[in-house]
Amino acid sequence: MAVGIAPARDRIAMSLRYQLVPFAAILALAFVPGEARYATTLISEVAIFGLLAVSFDVAFGIGGMLTLATALFFGLSAYMVHHALASLQLALPLAVLAGVAAAALAALLVGLTTSRVKGAAFMILSLIVVSAGASWAQSHREWTGGDDGLGLDAGVLTLFGAPLNAIAQYRISLILLAAGYAVALLYARSRFGRVAAAIRQNDLRAEYLGVNVAAVRVLTFVLSGAIAGLAGATHTIVFHHVHTGLLHWSVSAEALVYAYLGGLGTLAGPLLGAALMTAIKEATGQWAHVSELAVGVMLVAVIRFSPRGLVPLAGLLWRRLTAARGPVPGCLTRDVARLAQDVRNG
Amino acid sequence: MDLSSLLLFQLVNGVIWGLIIALLAVGLNLVFGLLGVVNVAQGALYMLGAMICWQVVRWTGSYAAGLIAAPLVAGPLAVLIDRWFLKPIGHDHDLSIIMTIGLALVIEQTVFLIYGADVRAVSAPINWSLPLFGMSYPGLRVVIAIVAVATLLSLALFLRFTQFGLWMRAVRFDPDVASSQGVPTQLVFAVTFGVSAALAAAGGALAAPIVNVRHDMGVDVIVVVFIVVILGGLGNLFGSAIFAVLMASMEGVASTFISPPDARLLVLCLLAAVVVIWPSGLPLRGIASR
Numbered sequence: 001m002a003v004g005i006a007p008a009r010d011r012i013a014m015s016l017r018y019q020l021v022p023f024a025a026i027l028a029l030a031f032v033p034g035e036a037r038y039a040t041t042l043i044s045e046v047a048i049f050g051l052l053a054v055s056f057d058v059a060f061g062i063g064g065m066l067t068l069a070t071a072l073f074f075g076l077s078a079y080m081v082h083h084a085l086a087s088l089q090l091a092l093p094l095a096v097l098a099g100v101a102a103a104a105l106a107a108l109l110v111g112l113t114t115s116r117v118k119g120a121a122f123m124i125l126s127l128i129v130v131s132a133g134a135s136w137a138q139s140h141r142e143w144t145g146g147d148d149g150l151g152l153d154a155g156v157l158t159l160f161g162a163p164l165n166a167i168a169q170y171r172i173s174l175i176l177l178a179a180g181y182a183v184a185l186l187y188a189r190s191r192f193g194r195v196a197a198a199i200r201q202n203d204l205r206a207e208y209l210g211v212n213v214a215a216v217r218v219l220t221f222v223l224s225g226a227i228a229g230l231a232g233a234t235h236t237i238v239f240h241h242v243h244t245g246l247l248h249w250s251v252s253a254e255a256l257v258y259a260y261l262g263g264l265g266t267l268a269g270p271l272l273g274a275a276l277m278t279a280i281k282e283a284t285g286q287w288a289h290v291s292e293l294a295v296g297v298m299l300v301a302v303i304r305f306s307p308r309g310l311v312p313l314a315g316l317l318w319r320r321l322t323a324a325r326g327p328v329p330g331c332l333t334r335d336v337a338r339l340a341q342d343v344r345n346g
Numbered sequence: 347m348d349l350s351s352l353l354l355f356q357l358v359n360g361v362i363w364g365l366i367i368a369l370l371a372v373g374l375n376l377v378f379g380l381l382g383v384v385n386v387a388q389g390a391l392y393m394l395g396a397m398i399c400w401q402v403v404r405w406t407g408s409y410a411a412g413l414i415a416a417p418l419v420a421g422p423l424a425v426l427i428d429r430w431f432l433k434p435i436g437h438d439h440d441l442s443i444i445m446t447i448g449l450a451l452v453i454e455q456t457v458f459l460i461y462g463a464d465v466r467a468v469s470a471p472i473n474w475s476l477p478l479f480g481m482s483y484p485g486l487r488v489v490i491a492i493v494a495v496a497t498l499l500s501l502a503l504f505l506r507f508t509q510f511g512l513w514m515r516a517v518r519f520d521p522d523v524a525s526s527q528g529v530p531t532q533l534v535f536a537v538t539f540g541v542s543a544a545l546a547a548a549g550g551a552l553a554a555p556i557v558n559v560r561h562d563m564g565v566d567v568i569v570v571v572f573i574v575v576i577l578g579g580l581g582n583l584f585g586s587a588i589f590a591v592l593m594a595s596m597e598g599v600a601s602t603f604i605s606p607p608d609a610r611l612l613v614l615c616l617l618a619a620v621v622v623i624w625p626s627g628l629p630l631r632g633i634a635s636r
Binding site: 066113114116117119120121123124125127128129131132135136138139249250253256257260290292293295296297298299300303304307 | 378384431434435438439440441443444445447448449450451452454455456458459565566569572573575576580605607608610611614615617618621622
């Protein structure tokens with residue numbers, strides 16, 4: 001028993017059936033035909049950045065740690081999977097595992113050294129860590145290939161001896177997305193996840209209740225790093241190319257944008273945010289670089305007018321339409337629902 | 347060039363770069379001390395200052411005009427940004443970090459749309475040089491250092507000896523009490539934001555002749571500024587100015603022996619260790635706070 005933090009089940013506003021919507025969507029997307037190369041590439045991109053946004057949501061939305069180090073774990077895993085496939089000739093599942101393990105290990109190291117640091121200092125420390133990683137990678141071009149990066153011969157992508165064609169790679173990206181999302185959801189609903197949320201709300205109170213605050217923070221951070229690692233592995237599998245740009249902190253900022261757009265702390269929201277933002281970027285992409293501007297404008301607009309993101313907003317609208325009582329759909333924890341209600345009230 | 351004069355050369359270069367960083371860091375810290383807002387867009391405002399300087403130099407041919415125009419445009423712009431985007435969310439700590447990330451993206455990409463990705467250079471208007479340790483040191487950099495120091499000093503005098511400076515210190519100490527004593531806190535917030543942005547833009551205009559002017563020039567500078575601010579202690583203006591100069595000169599000296607990226611990495615690792623040991627800045631409060 002996690003020391004009296006876990007409240008009665010009905011007090012936690014976890015509406016599980018709404019959390020199943022993303023799984024249904026992922027399953028439906030698996031039937032997109034392989035000829036639709038444009039669509040599959042785009043959806044794979046959503047899978048990668050959706051996972052990255054979920055990783056950020058686990059760290060900040062659930063754990064309350066405003067981290068910009070996501071890109072470090074993402075890039076590290078992408079390089080690790082590349083190395084495992086190209087140089088070590090490992091099987092694909094083992095390569096993915098190696099990438100995720102490397103990301104988790106790096107997150108463990110960063111988490112252990114920073115477990116005492118909170119608030120703005122934590123954000124800045126994570127920024128230092130990610131810039132140190134990026135500048136190390138940049139200065140060792142002989143290993144990382146620098147900005148130009150390293151290509152991967154698609155021939156090494158095999159699963160149980162059979163070569164993977166484009167549609168198989170696409171479906172693997174969906175499977176990895178579903179797996180990462182499921183792990184995040186299970187964590188949020190587990191006792192650890194609730195304790196992590198309690199620490200976010202008031203770390204002093206949690207500590208007085210006997211919670212090992214540092215341990216739960218490190219655990220949450222490692223999980224977030226592992227999910228970012230899954231995103232990095234997916235990137236290598238889909239795009240067959242790694243470069244040092246993957247390690248830049250602006251990649252973390254992008255994940256943060258998606259998470260905020262969809263709704264922080266909702267897990268489904270970050271996925272929706274990634275899908276929506278990828279669509280907007282694609283629609284505006286024909287005018288060179290307007291897409292980056294669109295990301296910024298969307299972020300500013302969301303924070304300005306609906307700071308809790310789109311999923312809680314949609315949940316509130318649904319609530320209002322049906323005039324029902326109880327938890328707000330799509331909101332994982334009670335405090336997000338309460339904050340969303342504050343926003344509604346004024 | 348022997349080693350000692352090379353070292354000194356790098357050290358002086360580092361100090362001058364550090365003074366530019368100090369302008370940004372002090373501005374960032376001023377806003378943090380007063381509003382609790384970590385302004386991630388400070389790097390974008392620095393870039394904006396450099397770009398305005400480039401544009402004005404192109405129009406008028408005078409670097410001095412560019413140097414004056416940059417803070418005069420960026421300051422009022424930041425006041426509007428505060429009013430339209432940060433005040434409505436109540437200057438909330440986490441939300442304002444996210445909001446300023448968005449604003450930084452908007453500013454950078456707007457500049458990119460207008461000016462493109464070309465690297466621009468602001469021509470050096472000063473051709474004399476100063477004999478220094480047996481070498482000739484470019485006079486331009488000396489002028490940049492003098493302007494930066496003068497700006498920092500006048501800010502310190504402004505805070506210390508003017509009515510408005512007193513208000514700013516009072517609001518920083520306790521906004522509610524200051525407000526009840528008749529201090530126009532909203533005006534103080536707006537002016538502080540404007541001054542902070544003007545400092546960043548001045549830093550950009552000063553850096554314009556010695557770095558490449560581009561829409562993404564602020565992205566990596568902001569990391570250094572954050573580190574400096576944390577080390578000097580959040581809210582501690584003097585500390586951040588000192589650490590800006592210290593860190594940049596350290597990096598300069600280190601890059602005499604190892605490649606510049608490795609020097610950056612070394613300094614980042616050292617600083618990360620310092621932040622882990624003293625999460626709220628080095629324990630300098632006794633001597634450095636004011």
